[in-house]
Amino acid sequence: MPYFDSASAAPLHPVARQALHASLDEGWADPARLYREGRRARLLLDAAREAAAEAVGCRADELVFTPSGTHAVHTGVAGVLAGRRRVGNHLVVSAVEHSSVLHAAQVHEALGGSVTEVAVDRWGAVTPAGYADALTPGSALACLQSANHEVGTVQPVAEVAELCGAAGVPLLVDAAQSLAWGPVEGAWSVLAASAHKWGGPPGVGLLAVRKGVRFSPQGPADERESGRSPGFVNLPAIVAAAASLRAVRAEADAEAARLRVLVDRIRRRVVRLVPDVEVVGDPERRLPHLVTFSCLYVDGETLLHELDRAGFSVSSGSSCTSSTLTPSHVLRAMGVLSEGNVRVSLPPGTPAEEVNAFLEVLPRAVAGVRERLGVSEPPAVAPVADSLELDALGLRCPQPVIELARAIVTVPVGGTVTVVSDDEVARLDIPAWCAMRGHTYVGESPRPTGTAYTVRRAA
Amino acid sequence: MPYFDSASAAPLHPVARQALHASLDEGWADPARLYREGRRARLLLDAAREAAAEAVGCRADELVFTPSGTHAVHTGVAGVLAGRRRVGNHLVVSAVEHSSVLHAAQVHEALGGSVTEVAVDRWGAVTPAGYADALTPGSALACLQSANHEVGTVQPVAEVAELCGAAGVPLLVDAAQSLAWGPVEGAWSVLAASAHKWGGPPGVGLLAVRKGVRFSPQGPADERESGRSPGFVNLPAIVAAAASLRAVRAEADAEAARLRVLVDRIRRRVVRLVPDVEVVGDPERRLPHLVTFSCLYVDGETLLHELDRAGFSVSSGSSCTSSTLTPSHVLRAMGVLSEGNVRVSLPPGTPAEEVNAFLEVLPRAVAGVRERLGVSEPPAVAPVADSLELDALGLRCPQPVIELARAIVTVPVGGTVTVVSDDEVARLDIPAWCAMRGHTYVGESPRPTGTAYTVRRAA
Numbered sequence: 001m002p003y004f005d006s007a008s009a010a011p012l013h014p015v016a017r018q019a020l021h022a023s024l025d026e027g028w029a030d031p032a033r034l035y036r037e038g039r040r041a042r043l044l045l046d047a048a049r050e051a052a053a054e055a056v057g058c059r060a061d062e063l064v065f066t067p068s069g070t071h072a073v074h075t076g077v078a079g080v081l082a083g084r085r086r087v088g089n090h091l092v093v094s095a096v097e098h099s100s101v102l103h104a105a106q107v108h109e110a111l112g113g114s115v116t117e118v119a120v121d122r123w124g125a126v127t128p129a130g131y132a133d134a135l136t137p138g139s140a141l142a143c144l145q146s147a148n149h150e151v152g153t154v155q156p157v158a159e160v161a162e163l164c165g166a167a168g169v170p171l172l173v174d175a176a177q178s179l180a181w182g183p184v185e186g187a188w189s190v191l192a193a194s195a196h197k198w199g200g201p202p203g204v205g206l207l208a209v210r211k212g213v214r215f216s217p218q219g220p221a222d223e224r225e226s227g228r229s230p231g232f233v234n235l236p237a238i239v240a241a242a243a244s245l246r247a248v249r250a251e252a253d254a255e256a257a258r259l260r261v262l263v264d265r266i267r268r269r270v271v272r273l274v275p276d277v278e279v280v281g282d283p284e285r286r287l288p289h290l291v292t293f294s295c296l297y298v299d300g301e302t303l304l305h306e307l308d309r310a311g312f313s314v315s316s317g318s319s320c321t322s323s324t325l326t327p328s329h330v331l332r333a334m335g336v337l338s339e340g341n342v343r344v345s346l347p348p349g350t351p352a353e354e355v356n357a358f359l360e361v362l363p364r365a366v367a368g369v370r371e372r373l374g375v376s377e378p379p380a381v382a383p384v385a386d387s388l389e390l391d392a393l394g395l396r397c398p399q400p401v402i403e404l405a406r407a408i409v410t411v412p413v414g415g416t417v418t419v420v421s422d423d424e425v426a427r428l429d430i431p432a433w434c435a436m437r438g439h440t441y442v443g444e445s446p447r448p449t450g451t452a453y454t455v456r457r458a459a
Numbered sequence: 460m461p462y463f464d465s466a467s468a469a470p471l472h473p474v475a476r477q478a479l480h481a482s483l484d485e486g487w488a489d490p491a492r493l494y495r496e497g498r499r500a501r502l503l504l505d506a507a508r509e510a511a512a513e514a515v516g517c518r519a520d521e522l523v524f525t526p527s528g529t530h531a532v533h534t535g536v537a538g539v540l541a542g543r544r545r546v547g548n549h550l551v552v553s554a555v556e557h558s559s560v561l562h563a564a565q566v567h568e569a570l571g572g573s574v575t576e577v578a579v580d581r582w583g584a585v586t587p588a589g590y591a592d593a594l595t596p597g598s599a600l601a602c603l604q605s606a607n608h609e610v611g612t613v614q615p616v617a618e619v620a621e622l623c624g625a626a627g628v629p630l631l632v633d634a635a636q637s638l639a640w641g642p643v644e645g646a647w648s649v650l651a652a653s654a655h656k657w658g659g660p661p662g663v664g665l666l667a668v669r670k671g672v673r674f675s676p677q678g679p680a681d682e683r684e685s686g687r688s689p690g691f692v693n694l695p696a697i698v699a700a701a702a703s704l705r706a707v708r709a710e711a712d713a714e715a716a717r718l719r720v721l722v723d724r725i726r727r728r729v730v731r732l733v734p735d736v737e738v739v740g741d742p743e744r745r746l747p748h749l750v751t752f753s754c755l756y757v758d759g760e761t762l763l764h765e766l767d768r769a770g771f772s773v774s775s776g777s778s779c780t781s782s783t784l785t786p787s788h789v790l791r792a793m794g795v796l797s798e799g800n801v802r803v804s805l806p807p808g809t810p811a812e813e814v815n816a817f818l819e820v821l822p823r824a825v826a827g828v829r830e831r832l833g834v835s836e837p838p839a840v841a842p843v844a845d846s847l848e849l850d851a852l853g854l855r856c857p858q859p860v861i862e863l864a865r866a867i868v869t870v871p872v873g874g875t876v877t878v879v880s881d882d883e884v885a886r887l888d889i890p891a892w893c894a895m896r897g898h899t900y901v902g903e904s905p906r907p908t909g910t911a912y913t914v915r916r917a918a
Contacts, residue, residue, distance in 0.1 A: 003496055008489045009691065017483060024476060028661070030467045034763050035772035037462055067526030067662065068690030074679050100689070103679035196691055202487070203526065203662040203693035220533050220562035230559070231527030232468065232655055234662035237696070304493050313494035 002354040003313045006197075007149055007177060007290055007345035013199030016244035020201060023239035031233060032224070041235055048235075048242035055245045056175075056191060057183040058208045064225040065204055065238045069176045069194025070100040072205035075217065075228060076172050076190045077104040080141045081113065083214035084170070088138025089113040094126045094145065094155070095333035098174055101143050102329070114138075123282040124153035124334045131160045139169045146178040150330040150343060151281030152290035154178070158186030170213050177287060179206075180248045180348075181256055189213045195241035198248050199348070203234045204241040248348065255348045256288035262346060262355045263291045273363045278436060280336045290345040294331070295366050296433060297375040297398050297405070298340025306365040307342070312358055316341045327397075327425045337432035338425055339398040340366070375402055383412040390419045393450050397425035401433050404455065408439065413459050416442065422450035430455065461813040462772045465656075466608055466636060466749055466804035472658030475703035479660060482698035490692060491683070500694055507694075507701035514704045515650060516642040517667045523684040524663055524697045528635045528653025529559040531664035534676065534687060535631050535649045536563040539600045540572065542673035543629070547597025548572040553585045553604065553614070554792035557633055560602050561788070573597075582741040583612035583793045590619045598628045605637040609789040609802060610740030611749035613637070617645030629672050636746060638665075639707045639807075640715055648672045654700035657707050658807070662693050663700040707807065714807045715747035721814045722750045725803060732822045737895060739795045749804040753790070754825050755892060756834040756857050756864070757799025765824040766801070771817055775800045786856075786884045796891035797884060798857040799825070834861055842871040849878045852909050856884040860892050863914065867898065872918050875901060881909035889914065 003011065012020075027044045029037035046060075053060040066072040081091065093105050095117045105115045118130040131142060142164050147154045157173055164171040170189030178184065180198035184191060190213060195204035207228060209215050215228075222230030248255075263286075267279050276296035295303065300316045307314055316328075327338040346355070388411050392400040400421045407417045419430060427444065430453045434441040442454040462470065471479075486503045488496035505519075512519040525531040540550065552564050554576045564574045577589040590601060601623050606613045616632055623630040629648030637643065639657035643650060649672060654663035666687060668674050674687075681689030722745075726738050735755035754762065759775045766773055775787075786797040805814070847870050851859040859880045866876045878889060886903065889912045893900040901913035 001495070003488075003494075005488075005492065005494070005496075008492060009487055011487050012483050020483070021480075024471050024479070024660070028468055028470055028655070029462075029464075029772075033464065033467060033772075033774060034760070035462075035464070035767045035774075036460070037464075037772055067530070067693070070681060070690035071526070074689065100679065100681070103681065107679045194691065196487070201483070201693075201695065202691050203696055205690070220559065220566050222529060222559070222562065230533065231529035231664070232653065232661050234526070234660075234693075234696075236660065237662055237693075301493070308494045313488075313492075313496055315492060315494075 001311050001313070002350070002358065004344045004346055004350070004358070005313050005315045006347035007343065008315055009196050009202070010199045010347050012201060013244040013247055015247035016200050016240040019243035020236050020240035023236040027235040027239055031235065044239050045233060045235055048239045051242040051246055052206055053208070055183065055249055056179070056193070056206060056208050058191070058210065062210055063206060063208045064228045065233060066207050066229045067203055067205060067231065067234065069192055069197070069205040071229070072192035072194070072207040073098070073100040073174055074104050076192050076207050076209065077101065077108070077141065077143065078218040079209070079215045079228065080170055080172065080190060080213065081108060082216040082218055084140040088136070088140050090136050090138040090140060091115045092118060092131065092134045092139055092142040094118045094120060094143070096120050096124055096148050096330045097143060097145055098149055098176065101174055120333050122334055122336065124148050124151045124280070124330065125282060125285065126155055126160070128156055128159040128163055132163050135164065135167045135169055139167070141172060142169050143172045143174065146173050146175040146184050147287050148281070148330060149177045150328060151292045151334070152287040153282040154285045154287065157184055157188065161186035161188050179245070181252050181288065182249070195237070195245070198245055200241035200244045201237040203237045251348065259346050259348070259350065260288040262350065262352060263289060266291050266344060266355060266359065269359050270362065273359060274366050276436065278337045278432070280331065280334060290343065292341065292343045294337040295340030295342070296337065296436065297373060297402050298366055298369050299373065299398055300339065300341045302369050303340055303342060303365060306368060307361065310361045310365060312361060315343050327428050332428050335428070335431065337429055337436065339401065339429050373398065373402060381409055383415065384410045385415070387411060387416045388418070390417060392419050392421040392426070395421065396423050397429060400426045401429050404430065404433065408455065408457050411457050413457050416454050416456050418452050418454045420447055420450050420452050426453060427451065460770050460772070461809070461817065463803045463805055463809070463817070464772050464774045465806035466802065467774055468655050468661070469658040469806050471660060472703040472706055474706035475659050475699040478702035479695050479699035482695040486694040486698055490694065503698050504692060504694055507698045510701040510705055511665055512667070514642065514708055515638070515652070515665060515667050517650070517669065521669055522665060522667045523687045524692065525666050525688045526662055526664060526690065526693065528651060528656070528664040530688070531651035531653070531666040532557070532559040532633055533563050535651050535666050535668070536560065536567070536600065536602065537677040538668070538674045538687065539629055539631065539649060539672065540567060541677055542675040543599040547595070547599050549595050549597040549599060550574045551577060551590065551593045551598055551601040553577045553579060553602070555579050555583055555607050555789045556602060556604055557608055557635065560633055579792050581793055581795065583607050583610045583739070583789065584741060584744065585614055585619070587615055587618040587622055591622050594623070594626045594628055598626065600631060601628050602631045602633065605632050605634040605643050606746050607740070607789060608636050609787060610751045610793070611746040612741040613744045613746065616643055616647065620645035620647050638704070640711050640747065641708070654696070654704070657704055659700035659703045660696040662696045710807065718805050718807070718809065719747040721805060721809065721811060722748060724814060725750050725818065728818050729821065732818060733825050735895065737796045737891070739790065739793060749802065751800065751802045753796040754799030754801070755796065755895065756832060756861050757825055757828050758832065758857055759798065759800045761828050762799055762801060762824060765827060766820065769820045769824060771820060774802050786887050791887050794887070794890070796888055796895065798860065798888050832857065832861060840868055842874065843869045844874070846870060846875045846877070849876060851878050851880040851882070851885070854880065855882050856888060859885045860888050863889065863892065867914065867916050870916050872916050875913050875915050877911050877913045879906055879909050879911045885912060886910065
């Protein structure tokens with residue numbers, strides 16, 4: 001049963017399982033204790049820290065283990081902001097960071113700090129110039145992911161780190177999606193990552209803080225993990241996390257090359273096999289194992305269910321919950337189509353046959369969803385009016401766009417259709433539909449209920 | 460090799476190991492996802508929550524899993540204090556809470572809140588009257604452990620909960636040390652616990668918040684675990700924690716009765732086998748598996764090393780680190796001897812033979828340490844002066860007390876010895892020594908360097 005959502009969580013690596021079993025016997029005691037079980041635990045902890053630090057590319061005493069990648073991000077952001085309070089209270093983040101970074105930024109703002117979001121291009125990448133513009137003399141911290149978790153685009157971390165370094169501002173890198181594939185290049189200051197993304201067990205995050213970065217841990221004091229991560233250390237899982245990171249790194253280059261070919265095949269073929277699909281994210285500067293595309297006139301959740309019934313576990317490159325109706329902040333920042341969004345992230349070892357089978361199933365699944373939604377190529381009709389207004393209030397994605405596609409053929413070339421919708425997704429998907437279809441997106445204007453989106457028909 | 464420090468961390472219960480292995484295969488995916496691996500993970504998470512809630516005695520939707528007992532305490536304290544900010548900013552804790560509670564209280568104080576510490580008696584127990592006196596109309600929260608982690612004394616939680624309930628103040632119970640033995644009695648409002656104390660894996664804490672308690676989670680938003688515990692859920696460990704809690708509970712009554720007999724034997728025999736020992740903590744209202752005693756004229760760390768070399772892993776009923784030189788806040792609050800302190804906490808299944816072997820080894824170990832410190836019964840000598848001042852500056856525990864014992868016989872009955880010491884432990888141990896020896900502790904006065912402690916010789 002193909003599982004194609006390793007960007008969310010990877011199945012346990014065999015080395016992680018082995019290390020976990022061994023350290024359950026050897027590593028359950030408190031490493032701060034003086035007796036032999038404690039000393040044994042301390043040795044295991046020290047060795048795991050050395051191994052993880054080597055993989056990260058930092059000193060062992062710069063790295064602590066946290067209960068999750070989210071904890072690493074929260075602790076890292078809060079610790080640097082507090083440590084550099086005297087410099088200022090300005091925080092710079094990209095618009096496409098993981099929710100853990102954006103939520104930490106929201107807390108900072110709620111406490112009176114200021115936040116600048118750096119925009120991304122249509123591929124989901126920031127530019128170094130964007131960070132240069134955002135930095136101010138009062139900037140306490142900048143954050144940038146190593147690669148995007150929804151669309152796989154790799155960010156110019158080394159260049160941004162250099163800029164930040166020149167400005168004297170530490171850069172925190174959320175390396176959750178890329179650490180399995182290699183160390184983060186460039187002179188970053190703080191790094192966060194999460195073991196279950198590389199096949200380690202859940203319950204382990206990494207937080208590396210370079211010597212010289214002012215860091216003031218927040219929250220109640222706790223002497224464990226250099227005072228940066230409270231609570232009893234989760235040692236068996238830490239040992240398994242470090243061992244599996246080393247193991248996936250040993251296979252990383254070969255596996256990346258292999259998966260890159262499979263993902264390229266998906267990127268090429270999905271647009272041929274499925275009508276009205278947009279593949280999003282940078283085709284070159286990207287994670288090797290991840291591809292995301294959006295299908296016009298398709299409800300993403302229904303499509304995921306269809307694929308699940310056909311045996312494929314994929315995700316919508318959206319937020320962490322499955323229940324949200326708002327479009328992903330990443331796709332929104334990129335300005336690309338969000339409806340019918342599918343993220344495929346291949347775990348290491350995925351056989352080519354599974355990818356081929358997915359490409360067999362996908363067109364039927366999309367066609368099935370569209371059929372049930374009543375999507376069909378609108379017949380050529382004589383224009384009925386120069387302009388038309390559609391009441392799409394109460395309709396949810398992808399219905400407003402489906403109605404728009406039906407209506408556009410009823411106005412002449414140069415005529416307009418205005419869709420009044422109260423669905424947040426329409427703001428993103430109507431312009432994206434125009435770009436895909438070649439029509440002109442005129443703009444939006446508020447209405448007493450909802451918003452009016454106006455489109456001019458092209459030839 | 461006997462391990463007698465289950466109050467710090469218990470070895471993994473066989474049921475926990477089994478459940479962990481099984482759920483590594485079934486429970487690695489994100490339970491928020493729609494596909495089959497996610498649904499399977501969700502089922503496991505729901506079942507674990509039901510099982511844990513049943514053992515705690517609360518509803519499943521009142522309980523969340525945290526990365527540790529420390530996280531559960533920090534989150535619980537901060538959440539209730541923030542949720543009841545309008546009522547007031549007063550926090551009540553006992554003087555002998557775990558450091559995680561006291562550190563959370565320190566943060567509250569640093570942010571402008573007020574904290575009242577409820578004193579304990581010589582057995583380490585609070586009185587309900589002590590809590591009644593401490594509560595004010597502005598009290599937002601009261602905290603009380605179910606049983607003390609260093610001396611095993613069981614606290615009157617049900618009575619204090621009733622008092623707090625009558626005053627409309629929620630009571631948070633740190634049940635880390637007792638949850639393995641049974642649910643916490645009484646109408647508590649919030650409960651925290653830690654899985655590795657009952658033989659579950661590390662990496663799992665429990666936080667139960669009764670419906671109706673105003674609770675406002677602090678820190679960055681995260682939708683997992685009802686918004687009360689951020690980060691990817693550590694599901695395999697959670698499943699193992701819940702399964703092992705159920706398993707230890709099934710054996711709890713029988714095992715408690717068995718261990719109680721063994722601990723009673725230690726309590727009785729240690730005072731007969733080792734001269735100048737004080738067993739601390741309530742002899743009746745106590746945890747079944749835990750006993751703590753202090754040995755006069757002994758350096759605790761050296762004694763732990765001796766016992767470790769003899770094959771026994773015990774701890775000093777002190778803070779979580781082994782490197783601290785300050786006396787345990789618990790022993791200090793009780794006003795009992797802290798030098799040569801040893802905590803024995805028997806894991807379930809400890810055979811009687813191991814306890815007997817310990818009682819064989821202990822007297823020799825203590826005698827060995829005392830011999831090396833040059834402790835001997837002082838010979839009767841003719842008094843040399845009515846009063847005497849000893850310069851003990853720079854000497855560390857237990858040396859100041861050893862010097863005092865040597866000097867007291869050189870003054871006549873009714874004469875005084877004044878010890879000038881800069882060792883914090885002297886403040887606790889000199890009065891404790893007086894109580895043990897029958898001498899009168901006159902009091903202390905500050906000196907330019909250190910403090911002068913004066914003792915009047917008894918017959």
